[in-house]
Amino acid sequence: MSTAIELPPRPTPADENKSVIDMSKMNEGQRAALQVTEAARESHDDLSFVAHLFMGRWRPEKLHPLTDGDAAEKVRADKFLADLAAFLRAKVDGDLIDRTGEIPDDVMAGLAKLGCYGIKVPQQYGGLGFSQTTYCRACQLIASHCANTFAHLSIHQSVGVPQPLMLFGTEEQKQNFLPRVAGGEVSAFALTEAGVGSDPARMTTKATPTEDGSAFLLNGEKLWCSNGTRAGLLIVAAQTPPKLVDGKPRTQITAFVVEAKSPGVEVVCRSQFMGHRAIYNGVLRFTNVRVPRAHIVGGEGRGLKVALTTLNAGRLSIPAASIGVAKRSLQIAREWGKVRIQWGVPIGQHAAVAEKIRRIAAHAFAMEAMLLATSRIVDRDKKADIRLEAAMCKLWGTEKAWMCLDDIMQIRGGRGYETEQSLTARGEKPYPVERLMRDNRVTTIFEGSSEIMRLFIMREALDPHLRIAGIALNTERPWRERLGSALRAAGFYAWWYPRQWLTFGGAAPADMHPHLAGYLEKVARRSRRLARTLFHQMVRFGVQLEKRQVLLGRLADIGADLFAIAAACVYAQKLLKDGEPEAKIFMLVDDFCAQALIRIEQNFRGVGHNADQHGYDLAQQVIAGEHQWIERGIV
Ligand SMILES: Cc1cc2nc3c(=O)[nH]c(=O)nc-3n(C[C@H](O)[C@H](O)[C@H](O)COP(=O)(O)OP(=O)(O)OC[C@H]3O[C@@H](n4cnc5c(N)ncnc54)[C@H](O)[C@@H]3O)c2cc1C
Structure with missing residues (x-):
């Protein structure tokens, strides 16, 4: 495969208010919304792993190898996380906090003493100065125990004062405010x-x-x-x-x-x-x-x-919490699946329950792989473009965590629906499934809803195409500019498009185990299919493509599953290097990849065979009141 994609230069600050998107047929509200978000977009010349995937290009070196990070930090981080885990067990009663709606002052004081309000804040400003990876590990730990404590700390440092000031603050602002927030001022x-x-x-x-x-x-x-x-x-x-x-x-x-x-x-x-x-x-x-x-x-x-920039890295705390939730679900499934006997055998041996346990295990593993891969990119280069990776971690992680919660609720049967207090009163082990479910439903809504994440992913995925051909399609631009752009685009696509049909190319890194390399080659092939499918839809719908949200959503989901498979393989390779037995790791990788590849295939099929337009028309009729008769018979 060729190694370079020639993109026009990214817009200069003077040009960033001139969008390449044709807004001529939009109403004022749509135009204003798009102008504001377009002007706020980050722009990078160096495409990320996932951005390359959408262009059919294979750049595994952007993810592989997954390293341990700084050794000295790891020693410090392991101690911090062990102290934090001990504190959570001893002092933080998630059920009580949920019932009272209050995090006790002594819990906040204890968290402040541990340094939890400034995990990533540099030490010179009074924080612990840890990496993104350590911060995510802390979020996972806290969220597995108490979602309220997690939300309190993560909102404070992911979107509250610390993160925006670390990214954009003046030296004076950093000196004035960071020590205060790192010390525990909320x-x-x-x-x-x-x-x-x-x-x-x-x-x-x-x-x-x-x-x-x-x-x-x-x-x-x-x-x-x-x-x-x-x-x-x-x-x-x-x-x-x-x-x-x-x-x-x-x-x-x-x-x-x-x-x-x-x-x-x-x-x-x-x-x-x-x-x-x-x-x-x-x-x-x-x-x-x-x-x-x-x-x-x-x-x-x-x-x-x-x-928006703050949210890129900030948003990683939510998928970190999702991993905590998925792992907690797995722990409960493992214990309950073994001890609960129905119809003569432990319920985990009934195929319908085993299917759910398998799903939770495989997705907990892949979620961790995606987040680790993305956090490591941030740790290597704080300015690296992780917009697509972070958005996918958030979208995919929160949706899969919800799937895991739904599975664990079903596995626990009536006890899943019962509160911890009620379980305790009856002398049963109070697994917090009911609380976990209530607390975590919102994660697909806040800090970028799933719908907005899919649109965001596809806007970024389309960016190279918009930079190449957007001006040619934009009726608001002068014809001379459009003609020049059309000629450049023709040259680019004459070179790029035929390559998306190649059935070879996209080798795995040389040090990858052949078993994992096989999956990576599948990802590389499907990324070319994804790239040409996206291109076909651009040609088919032109500027109207942005309205085909369900179709774009399928492409975003394919991209996310491809990223998940690639990350799972890279993570698996690291685990093998660390001495984990092959058979155990391959069992998980094989199962996850099988599930993800089936979803990818279904989504590809859905691009060509769907009832999207029919469904959209029905929804508009419903909103217009034409099917109100269906609502008969309710209070
Ligand atoms: C518990 C909680 C804590 C929160 N904390 C904060 C906070 O600390 N700070 C803060 O500023 N905000 C906070 N929020 C707000 C949160 O970020 C918003 O709820 C979120 O941005 C969605 O906005 P909305 O609820 O108004 O939904 P709307 O924007 O009204 O959207 C409703 C539905 O329409 C979909 N939708 C909207 N636009 C589009 C589109 N163009 N295409 C397709 N679908 C679309 C959405 O995905 C959603 O499904 C919090 C919300 C909750 C519930």
Whole structure:
């Protein structure tokens, strides 16, 4: 296979407001939403492993070999994690926290003493200075025990003050705020509003510059701010005065660090949810809150970029928690599958139950592989492009964790549905399946819902094509520019497209065990099929492709499963190198790959054979009330 994809240069800051996407047929709301998110996109020249997969290119060296990381850190990290595990067992009662909706002060103090509020914060700013991998291991550990404690710590450091300041903060901001948050002062992140969920362009919270320009006055209301009722510091996203682009005002979103005790900051109410009952989530109101200009994070108008970039690495804490949940499900399945006897044998020996146990084991293994592979990329190069990998870890990990929870609920039967308190009262072992399920349902919704993750993945997957051919298809660009772009695109595709039909190429790294190499070659072949399928859909639907969300979703899912197989093989190779027996590791790899390859095949088939349009039409009829008669007979 050829080694280079010639891409046009990424947009310069001056050009980044001119999207390559044709927005001429969009309504104002759609156009505004897209303009804001397009302007906030990160852009990298060096494509990641997954970005290459979508282009049919095979770059295993981006994942392999999976190393141990820094040896000195590992010694320190192992001790920290052992202390943390001991603290969780001794002091953190997940059931009590769930029932009372409160994390006791002594638990927070104990976590602060361990350094849990600044796991990744550099030591020079008072944190533990650990890597992304160690942070993820800590998240997994905590979430396997108590989702509330996990959410509290992860929101604080993944999206609260530490992560955005580490990425975008000025030296003065780092020195002022990082020691406070690393020491245990709680922080929160306020983006969502009643009208702003997945679409930040509609944000109404405003930050108006003061007359002398030294500060801003913040006014508005933020919804569902986790940690918000206990936070000392907040990251708040607000609209600042619009910028003129091509003579038209363009929404600007800016991120600020706000002292929660500032006059005018008010907790309007505390929100209550199905799970995460101690998440200290609330509605926050800001009335003429004075925020110094020096508290802007990342520059005026770059707030969404700060939020989206923060979420790339920040978002890895949620799949880390998903691994904790999947492993806990596996532990319960192993114990209960052996001791619960029905129809004369342990239930784990009934094929229908064994199928679920197998599914949990294989996916817990693959989830860990994906996250390890991605965390290691971050640890090697903090500026590396992991947008696709991180989004896939989040999308795939949270959906597969939910599948595992559904399986363990079924395996536990009626006891799965029973609360821990009730199980304890009857003298039974209180496995927390009911609590785990309530707490974890939200993970496919917050920090980027699954639907938004699929769109995000496909936007990034399409980026090389948009950079090559987007201008040619964009009716808003001058014809000369379009013609030039069309000629360049023709040259590129004449070279690229035939290569997507090659049945050879895509060798595994030389040091890979032949058994694993076989799977990697399958991934390489299917990545070319994925690339040409995506290309065919682009040709078929043109600019309308972005509306085919179900179709794009299938392609995103194929990409995620291919990444999962590749990561599983790379992880397996590391385990073999560490001395794990082949037979044991291959049992898991074989089972996972069999399941993932079946899903991939089904998704490929669904691209050509589906009832997507029919289904969409039915949904529109339902919304229009044409099938309201089906609702007859309910209260
Ligand atoms: C427990 C909890 C804690 C939270 N903590 C915080 C926090 O700390 N800070 C904060 O700022 N926010 C927080 N949120 C808000 C959270 O991030 C949002 O709920 C999330 O962004 C989704 O927004 P929404 O709920 O308004 O859904 P909506 O945006 O209204 O979406 C509703 C549905 O439509 C789908 N959808 C929306 N747009 C599209 C599209 N273009 N294409 C296809 N499907 C689409 C969504 O995926 C979803 O399924 C929290 C929410 C909860 C429940």
